[in-house]
Amino acid sequence: MSSPHPATAQPLVLASQSPRRVELLREAGFTFDLLLPEVEEAHDASLTPEALTVENARRKAHAGATLRPDALVIGADTLVYVDGEPLGKPADLEEALHMMQRLSGRQHQVCTGVYLASQGGAQGYGFHVITEVTFLPLTEEIIRAYHARVNPLDKAGAYGIQECSEMILASYEGSWTNVMGLPMERLKEELAEASTSTFF
Secondary structure (H helix, E strand, O other): OOOOOOOOOOOOEOOOOOOOHHHHHHHOOOOOOOOOOOOOOOOOOOOHHHHHHHHHHHHHHHHHHHHHOOOOEEEEEEEEOOEEEEOOOOOHHHHHHHHHHHHOOOOOEEEEEEEEHHHHOEEEEEEEEEEEEEEEEOOHHHHHHHHHOOOOOOOHOOOOOOOOOHHEEEEHHHHHHHOOOOOOOHHHHHHHHHHHHOOO
């Protein structure tokens, strides 16, 4: 079981199955427990990227908080958006190819919603971070070569920015860790604030 981190007044729990989020939290020096709660995610296309990702993050954090009422639970959800349309995780390699072809040579947005829940889910709040990402022009050959090195099936938009990015990335504006799935700059600020807040 995790001990309270200096930035928080209570044990920290990450409600996620993403190895990238686990890696980011560990690299930042946080001690935490891991929970993988069963959650039915929202897929409401009428919601904005900000609202949809925060809602799914809330569902994960709330489910985790009910299992660990003693802890501050982090939930997160990341979506890739192009032309206002969300791109989730591809069902197969062909869908992954089509996703990357849509992103080829263009700018798109990566939105991560984060939710912090405590007291069994009775308290909590969320925030979001958006990063602008521009891809190089990508041929089918390049995309298939990239997917031969990087498994796209567990990644929103069929890519992972931290893996072989030189093959696909032209530029980005904003948080790099946000594209990986957890905006650490903002999260550190929020956790530091939570340690002094009566809200948590």
